[in-house]
Amino acid sequence: MGGLNTTLNIGVQALDAVQGAIAATSNNIANVNTPGYTEEVAQLNEDPLNVSSGNVTGGGVTLDGIQSVQDELLNLQIQQQTSLQSSANTQSSSLQQIQTYFTATGTDVASALTAFSTSLTALSASPTNSATQQSVLSTGQNLAQAFNTTASGLKSAQSSSDGLVTTSVAQINTLTQQIGQLNGQLEQLTPAEQKNSSVEDQLNASVQQLAGLTGIAVTQGSGGDNITTGNGTPLVLGSQSFTLQTTTGSDGFQQVLDSNGSNITSSIQGGQLGGAIQVRDQVLPGILLQLNSLATQFSTSFNTAQTQGLDSNGNQGQKFFSVPTDGNEAASGISVSISDPSLLAINTTGSSNSNSNVANLSSVLTQPLPTNSVSSTTGTVSTPLSSSTALIDGSITSISDASTGKTLSFTAGPSSTIASLQTAIASATAAGTLSAGTTLSFNVAGHAVISTTSGGDTLQVSTTDTALGQFNSTSGQTPGNAYAGIVFDVGNASSNASTQSTAIGKTLLQLTDQQSSVSGVNIDNETANLIRFQTAYQAAARIVSTIQQLDTVTIAMGSS
Amino acid sequence: MQITANQTPNIVADMEQSQTALNTALQQLATGRDVNVPSDNPTASAAMVQNSIETGNVDQYTKNISTVLASVESASSVLSNVVTSLTQAVSLGTEAANGTNTTANLQAIATQIQGVLSTVVSQANTSVAGAYLFAGSGTSTPYTANASSPTGYMYNGNTDQTSVAVGDTLSVQVNLPGSQIFSASSNGVLGSLSSLVTALQTGNTSGVEAATNSLSSAIALVGKQQAFYSNAESQLNSQETFLQQDTVSLASQATSLVGVDTATAATNLSQAETENSAVLAATAKVLPNTLLSYLSPPS
Numbered sequence: 001m002g003g004l005n006t007t008l009n010i011g012v013q014a015l016d017a018v019q020g021a022i023a024a025t026s027n028n029i030a031n032v033n034t035p036g037y038t039e040e041v042a043q044l045n046e047d048p049l050n051v052s053s054g055n056v057t058g059g060g061v062t063l064d065g066i067q068s069v070q071d072e073l074l075n076l077q078i079q080q081q082t083s084l085q086s087s088a089n090t091q092s093s094s095l096q097q098i099q100t101y102f103t104a105t106g107t108d109v110a111s112a113l114t115a116f117s118t119s120l121t122a123l124s125a126s127p128t129n130s131a132t133q134q135s136v137l138s139t140g141q142n143l144a145q146a147f148n149t150t151a152s153g154l155k156s157a158q159s160s161s162d163g164l165v166t167t168s169v170a171q172i173n174t175l176t177q178q179i180g181q182l183n184g185q186l187e188q189l190t191p192a193e194q195k196n197s198s199v200e201d202q203l204n205a206s207v208q209q210l211a212g213l214t215g216i217a218v219t220q221g222s223g224g225d226n227i228t229t230g231n232g233t234p235l236v237l238g239s240q241s242f243t244l245q246t247t248t249g250s251d252g253f254q255q256v257l258d259s260n261g262s263n264i265t266s267s268i269q270g271g272q273l274g275g276a277i278q279v280r281d282q283v284l285p286g287i288l289l290q291l292n293s294l295a296t297q298f299s300t301s302f303n304t305a306q307t308q309g310l311d312s313n314g315n316q317g318q319k320f321f322s323v324p325t326d327g328n329e330a331a332s333g334i335s336v337s338i339s340d341p342s343l344l345a346i347n348t349t350g351s352s353n354s355n356s357n358v359a360n361l362s363s364v365l366t367q368p369l370p371t372n373s374v375s376s377t378t379g380t381v382s383t384p385l386s387s388s389t390a391l392i393d394g395s396i397t398s399i400s401d402a403s404t405g406k407t408l409s410f411t412a413g414p415s416s417t418i419a420s421l422q423t424a425i426a427s428a429t430a431a432g433t434l435s436a437g438t439t440l441s442f443n444v445a446g447h448a449v450i451s452t453t454s455g456g457d458t459l460q461v462s463t464t465d466t467a468l469g470q471f472n473s474t475s476g477q478t479p480g481n482a483y484a485g486i487v488f489d490v491g492n493a494s495s496n497a498s499t500q501s502t503a504i505g506k507t508l509l510q511l512t513d514q515q516s517s518v519s520g521v522n523i524d525n526e527t528a529n530l531i532r533f534q535t536a537y538q539a540a541a542r543i544v545s546t547i548q549q550l551d552t553v554t555i556a557m558g559s560s
Numbered sequence: 561m562q563i564t565a566n567q568t569p570n571i572v573a574d575m576e577q578s579q580t581a582l583n584t585a586l587q588q589l590a591t592g593r594d595v596n597v598p599s600d601n602p603t604a605s606a607a608m609v610q611n612s613i614e615t616g617n618v619d620q621y622t623k624n625i626s627t628v629l630a631s632v633e634s635a636s637s638v639l640s641n642v643v644t645s646l647t648q649a650v651s652l653g654t655e656a657a658n659g660t661n662t663t664a665n666l667q668a669i670a671t672q673i674q675g676v677l678s679t680v681v682s683q684a685n686t687s688v689a690g691a692y693l694f695a696g697s698g699t700s701t702p703y704t705a706n707a708s709s710p711t712g713y714m715y716n717g718n719t720d721q722t723s724v725a726v727g728d729t730l731s732v733q734v735n736l737p738g739s740q741i742f743s744a745s746s747n748g749v750l751g752s753l754s755s756l757v758t759a760l761q762t763g764n765t766s767g768v769e770a771a772t773n774s775l776s777s778a779i780a781l782v783g784k785q786q787a788f789y790s791n792a793e794s795q796l797n798s799q800e801t802f803l804q805q806d807t808v809s810l811a812s813q814a815t816s817l818v819g820v821d822t823a824t825a826a827t828n829l830s831q832a833e834t835e836n837s838a839v840l841a842a843t844a845k846v847l848p849n850t851l852l853s854y855l856s857p858p859s
Contacts, residue, residue, distance in 0.1 A: 095599070102605075103596070103597050103598065104608065111612065113613055114617075118620040121621060121725050122623065124624060124723075124724045124725040125628055128691070351698060352697075352699060353697035353698060354722065355723075356697075358725070359723065480609060480613040481610065483609055484607065487609055488605065488606035489602075491598025491599045491601070491605050509573055512569055513570065527850065527852055527855070
């Protein structure tokens with residue numbers, strides 16, 4: 001029968017339930033600033049009705065549990081956008097850093113080109129003035145240095161991105177291990193416990209952090225979150241985590257390997273890791289390639305003009321710029337190879353006062369850059385060479401006899417003559433002379449086309465380093481235009497990355513807003529709830545005390 | 561669903577944005593440029609590379625013009641002096657050829673012509689800033705006395721012509737070799753003067769007449785060469801005018817590419833300042849406001 005005791009039970013149950021609700025509210029308030037915390041809501045349920053003597057009374061309230069409020073779809077979207085933004089941010093900060101090398105500071109390539117061009121123009125009017133000649137040399141050195149500085153700036157940005165790859169992989173491994181452990185803990189819990197568990201919140205926070213490091217795909221299973229990279233390499237499966245590794249690749253940069261040792265570097269996208277790889281392997285090499293092309297082609301073109309003329313001493317002009325054989329090092333290794341202003345090939349007539357070659361030197365800056373031709377690397381001696389034939393530009397660094405396969409390396413310079421070649425060949429092959437029809441292979445430093453004629457004997461080597469074929473991205477443009485193109489690419493890449501970062505940032509802010517309105521703690525709501533539950537608790541307590549009074553009255557009825 | 565509980569991320573984003581706008585406006589006003597790094601405007605930055613190279617060249621072309629203009633102008637005036645001297649020699653020659661002169665008179669005229677010859681030679685040897693005007697690209701004195709030469713003088717220069725760059729595709733020839741002006745043939749300026757002196761000294765009247773005639777044609781030739789220098793001079797002057805215009809248009813191109821209008825920059829700055837203080841004021845109002853502020857403290 002429904003009696004005072006039933007009502008007392010209802011009161012006590014209400015006290016319990018409201019206590020639970022107050023506990024949830026206090027926990028919400030306590031965690032208002034905890035990252036990853038989701039709002040907890042007390043699940044209150046009406047109890048079954050009491051039916052007694054045809055009278056129906058309510059059964060009171062029970063606390064079914066306390067549940068966290070989650071929106072999985074929103075979480076996934078936030079993870080994706082975080083990956084994208086983190087990738088864009090990484091690229092943007094790296095590009096911002098290299099941009100300074102392309103800003104007009106007076107020491108950049110554009111300023112150096114301007115100064116070099118100006119000094120050559122001045123040489124046209126005052127070819128014999130030693131100060132003017134020296135200024136061509138100094139501005140040439142500055143230009144080479146500007147190339148060096150820019151290239152080393154790009155390379156250091158590349159290696160700092162490379163460092164970021166290593167640290168990102170280490171962070172990813174720490175996080176996947178953590179997530180594996182959390183998944184393990186989650187498996188131990190009952191479904192009801194899972195719904196309101198700090199483990200779930202920690203798990204979400206860790207996955208969110210992981211998304212910032214690399215693009216991931218998350219599927220939720222009974223044993224927590226299963227995580228793979230964007231292209232399907234498993235990172236976490238239940239409580240098991242898979243470690244990524246890094247190893248030094250052939251280009252000297254860190255390659256990312258999955259747990260089986262397969263190289264997955266190129267397929268990684270998104271996140272700090274994806275951004276760093278993108279900058280290191282795509283953006284910066286593209287810019288370096290153009291810069292190296294410009295350095296090789298500009299120096300080839302200028303050296304050709306210089307070797308056409310005669311210097312102030314009446315000798316054939318020597319190469320002005322020297323560029324490393326490896327085209328990849330062209331911009332970082334370009335230097336001025338002459339140190340005496342009198343070696344500038346100013347004229348073509350032998351008169352030191354003549355400026356007849358200056359126009360050829362100047363025109364290098366206004367003419368389209370040449371193409372690095374890629375052709376056979378063999379040459380033929382058509383007739384026996386005179387022993388006094390000079391290898392004017394000193395391009396040949398080694399020579400080999402096709403019949404014996406023997407190769408000689410030597411230092412050839414403007415002073416090297418065919419005689420020294422013959423001596424060298426003789427000691428190696430015992431052939432004695434280079435006779436007509438001998439097929440020779442030349443290993444040519446740089447890319448100059450050599451054609452040496454002396455007394456009707458011709459040594460023609462129409463050859464270039466085949467590896468230079470890729471350094472042709474600036475062919476056909478003037479040096480200024482080619483460099484302007486590089487500046488545009490750098491600026492464009494940088495502005496794209498930061499625009500992307502800003503745009504994704506806005507989306508992310510919106511999503512976070514939404515997430516916060518679903519799962520976040522609103523202090524006003526919680527305060528109101530606190531008041532509500534306080535009142536409810538006071539009322540429930542009043543029920544208990546009222547029943548107590550009624551009981552006392554009832555007991556007193558019996559004793560009087 | 562509830563109203564966004566935590567406004568901090570939004571507010572922080574707003575504050576960052578307005579701070580960035582403020583910094584940008586400040587930087588633009590301070591530098592006078594709205595393109596400070598290539599990413600600010602990749603196209604304009606690329607165009608500026610070309611602009612700065614061209615500006616540098618145009619400056620240098622202008623300097624080249626002032627360097628060579630001096631030598632072209634003095635060559636021109638030297639030649640006009642030469643013409644004056646030669647005209648004087650022709651009238652002396654004509655006077656000597658009229659058959660009324662005594663030997664002593666002829667000797668006196670010969671001395672005068674000899675004087676003209678030395679003057680012309682010294683003018684042919686004029687140098688400006690250490691460079692001989694009429695030696696081609698040679699570096700030694702163009703004319704020295706030489707008894708074995710039919711003209712009496714030997715040309716030590718060469719026939720090099722010097723062209724100086726004064727524009728991207730324009731170079732102006734600024735010299736003529738002395739051999740072309742003074743000793744083009746044995747009947748050239750120096751040859752005719754020498755023959756005139758010899759004829760006067762030997763009293764050879766028909767020789768005087770012939771030499772005077774060839775001197776007259778030599779004057780016409782020098783006149784032509786002088787015209788060459790006047791041409792070069794006017795070419796250089798008009799190119800200088802063009803380069804001045806070019807400098808102005810390059811500068812205005814640079815301004816339109818990367819420069820910022822001061823009035824606009826100032827307006828941007830004050831706008832950014834207002835926005836920034838508005839955001840900060842709003843933040844100060846919104847952040848501390850919760851229901852708790854309005855509940856009476858528990859008694």
